[in-house]
Amino acid sequence: MSEVGKTNDYMVRATAADHAVRAFAITSKNMVETARAHHNASPVVTAALGRLMSAGAMMGSMMKGEKDLLTLQVRGGGPMKGMTVIADPNGNVKGYPIEADVHLPANAKGKLDVAGAVGVGIMNVIKDMGLKEPYIGQCALQTSEIAEDLTYYFATSEQVPSAVGLGVLVNEDGTVKQAGGFIIQLMPFTTEETIVKLEENLAKVTSVTELLDQGMSPEEILEALLGDLGVEYTDKMPVQFHCNCSKERVKQAVISIGKADLESLIVDEEPVEVRCDFCNTGYLFEVSELREIIDAMEQTDDEEE
Numbered sequence: 001m002s003e004v005g006k007t008n009d010y011m012v013r014a015t016a017a018d019h020a021v022r023a024f025a026i027t028s029k030n031m032v033e034t035a036r037a038h039h040n041a042s043p044v045v046t047a048a049l050g051r052l053m054s055a056g057a058m059m060g061s062m063m064k065g066e067k068d069l070l071t072l073q074v075r076g077g078g079p080m081k082g083m084t085v086i087a088d089p090n091g092n093v094k095g096y097p098i099e100a101d102v103h104l105p106a107n108a109k110g111k112l113d114v115a116g117a118v119g120v121g122i123m124n125v126i127k128d129m130g131l132k133e134p135y136i137g138q139c140a141l142q143t144s145e146i147a148e149d150l151t152y153y154f155a156t157s158e159q160v161p162s163a164v165g166l167g168v169l170v171n172e173d174g175t176v177k178q179a180g181g182f183i184i185q186l187m188p189f190t191t192e193e194t195i196v197k198l199e200e201n202l203a204k205v206t207s208v209t210e211l212l213d214q215g216m217s218p219e220e221i222l223e224a225l226l227g228d229l230g231v232e233y234t235d236k237m238p239v240q241f242h243c244n245c246s247k248e249r250v251k252q253a254v255i256s257i258g259k260a261d262l263e264s265l266i267v268d269e270e271p272v273e274v275r276c277d278f279c280n281t282g283y284l285f286e287v288s289e290l291r292e293i294i295d296a297m298e299q300t301d302d303e304e305e
Contacts, residue, residue, distance in 0.1 A: 009239045011057055011091060012218045016229040020190040021198065023226060024058040025182040025218035026239060031057070031093060032168055033176040034241035038280045039100040043170040045080055047112045050168035051146040052085045053095045054181045057239045059150075060087030063127065071126040076144060078119025079104070086278075091239035094278040112170065115144040123149055125157065147181065147208075154185065161186040163198075167208035178212035182221055194229060201225050243279035250274050250283045251293070259297050266290050 011026040032050035035041070041049060052072055060070045068089055075082040079102045085095035107113040120141060127135040137157035141149045147166040154162035166181035184202075186195065202225060205211065211221050222231055254262070254274060265272050266287050273282045 010218065011061060011237055011239050012222065012233055013061060013235040014222055014226070014231050014233045016222075016226040016231045017190065017194040018230070020187050020194055021184060021226065021229060022187065023182065023184045023222050023231070024061065025180070025221045026054050026058055027178075027180040027212070027218055028054045028057065028239055029176050029179045031239055031241045032179040035095055036174070036176055038241075038278075039096060041097060041100045042102050043174055044104055044112045044114060044117045045097045045100050045102050046170055046174070046176060047168040048074075048080060048114045048117055048146065049083050049085075049095050049097050050176065050179045051114070051166035051181070052083055053087075053093050053241075054166050054168075054179060055146065055150055055164065055183070056085040056087035056095065057091055057093045058181070058183050059125075060089055060093065061091065061235075061237065063089040063129070065089070065129055067130060069128045071124070071128070073124040073126070074118060074121065074141070074146070074149075075124075076119035076121030076141060078102075078115075078117050078121075078144070080117040080119070082118070082121065084277075091237045092242035093239060094241060094243045096277045112168075114146065118144040118146075120144065123153060125153060150183075163202055165205070165208040167212050169209050169213055178209070180212050180218065180221070181208050182218075182225065184225060197229060198226070201228070241279075243276060243281070245276040245279060245281060247283045250276060251285075254285065254290075255293060255297065259294055262290055262294050262297075266294075 009028050009030045014023045032053060035049055036046040056072050063070055070087045072085045079099060081098035083097045087093045102117050104113045104116050123139055123141055125137040139153045139156055142152045147164040150164045151162055154160045163184045168179045169177040171177045269287055271284050271286045273284050275282045
């Protein structure tokens with residue numbers, strides 16, 4: 001299920017300092033608002049999920065193969081419990097929180113308490129590149145604010161020094177006002193002079209949400225961070241919330257719960273609705289359909305015996 005309607009969300013990719021630095025920046029207000037609406041997410045959950053989805057879009061574009069998929073999983077001890085985001089190389093992203101209705105007081109800075117909602121936990125980065133086994137990188141959450149956790153992941157799991165900035169601004173009515181961010185990465189041959197200059201530029205940026213609140217575009221964000229290092233834009237692509245669920249895909253999930261659980265579902269002789277985790281679309285399975293699934297499973301079991 002893809003979203004109907006026009007989106008002006010997009011991402012840019014760039015290099016700087018004679019290709020010693022590669023950079024990504026995104027504006028993702030509509031993508032995050034679509035996710036918020038699908039899950040009826042509270043402001044703090046919207047902020048957390050929106051940050052991870054923005055990062056997912058940029059990291060997904062780092063994948064090479066057309067059918068490659070990136071999955072970001074956060075599992076934490078906070079009331080939100082965690083969230084999952086899946087992105088492809090073409091700017092299509094979907095995501096869901098485990099608990100969407102979480103309300104917490106503002107943090108010490110007066111901001112939405114994303115760290116409190118997520119809690120102490122881990123982050124998994126799964127790259128499915130069509131090989132026998134996907135690549136799985138895991139790290140402990142450092143701050144549970146998402147951007148710093150990804151900075152740590154890149155440094156420890158991929159050995160790529162990076163700076164990640166992510167932000168989501170929420171209106172008083174809970175809708176998304178602004179969302180976006182950046183990822184800046186250093187190549188192995190980056191000079192000390194470039195690193196110092198980049199650190200100076202980053203130090204001037206107090207928060208991504210401030211840049212977004214000023215209405216800065218992805219290009220303007222990168223100009224602010226890399227302007228004096230000679231930015232060259234290599235790509236620009238639209239990004240959107242996109243869920244490719246279908247009844248057939250959901251049927252596979254129904255099959256996976258096993259024959260015994262399926263039989264317990266049809267005891268009441270009532271149809272069963274199964275919802276997609278990512279977009280909340282409901283798919284109705286009549287009792288006759290569920291019986292057909294059970295019959296097919298029994299037939300497969302008999303053939304295997």
